[in-house]
Amino acid sequence: KAGVTQTPRYLIKTRGQQVTLSCSPISGHRSVSWYQQTPGQGLQFLFEYFSETQRNKGNFPGRFSGRQFSNSRSEMNVSTLELGDSALYLCASSPRGDEQFFGPGTRLTVL
Amino acid sequence: AQSVTQPDIHITVSEGASLELRCNYSYGATPYLFWYVQSPGQGLQLLLKYFSGDTLVQGIKGFEAEFKRSQSSFNLRKPSVHWSDAAEYFCAVGARNFGNEKLTFGTGTRLTIIP
Numbered sequence: 001k002a003g004v005t006q007t008p009r010y011l012i013k014t015r016g017q018q019v020t021l022s023c024s025p026i027s028g029h030r031s032v033s034w035y036q037q038t039p040g041q042g043l044q045f046l047f048e049y050f051s052e053t054q055r056n057k058g059n060f061p062g063r064f065s066g067r068q069f070s071n072s073r074s075e076m077n078v079s080t081l082e083l084g085d086s087a088l089y090l091c092a093s094s095p096r097g098d099e100q101f102f103g104p105g106t107r108l109t110v111l
Numbered sequence: 112a113q114s115v116t117q118p119d120i121h122i123t124v125s126e127g128a129s130l131e132l133r134c135n136y137s138y139g140a141t142p143y144l145f146w147y148v149q150s151p152g153q154g155l156q157l158l159l160k161y162f163s164g165d166t167l168v169q170g171i172k173g174f175e176a177e178f179k180r181s182q183s184s185f186n187l188r189k190p191s192v193h194w195s196d197a198a199e200y201f202c203a204v205g206a207r208n209f210g211n212e213k214l215t216f217g218t219g220t221r222l223t224i225i226p
Binding site: 105 | 145147153156205212214216219
């Protein structure tokens, strides 16, 4: 069974732009979560989707948003990028919500 | 709110020596507990997990962890480390109630192996 895939793997943007990251979960997994990883703040939970509904949200500004499609694929969007948004963005999928399987991440650099 | 503390930021161990990485958690009930490993530039790989039952959990790559409720700890151990174990290790706690799926991670422990 294929693992969690994330595209693109690397991304460079400038301040003020917006970006969309994509995540394809493991087949059959209906829960998708997003995390931000930075050297200063570590791994922080962004949000979680289940059956196209956002069920949980972390403490991030409204510039960070996401959605999930009927095939469980998920996207996250960051608008008006700031330098501090440079991070590794990890997506994880889960069949039941207890064990999460992580993708390789998208490395976002904001210049 | 749940939280995880990994008191050791960086640990250096000789190849072949034993290893113990510490993890303390705070959670209102019995949590789900996890250890993940991350190699540079990579995502997170699950080493082992504790949900219930036997408090000594076996994982992949020869790792094990012991859940101690009285100490709110879930320390990771390996009897003999290999150079390929050099990576960053994260302890995480998850909520048990369905509909609240999120993991709270510790700050990680970077493991260096010396020959």
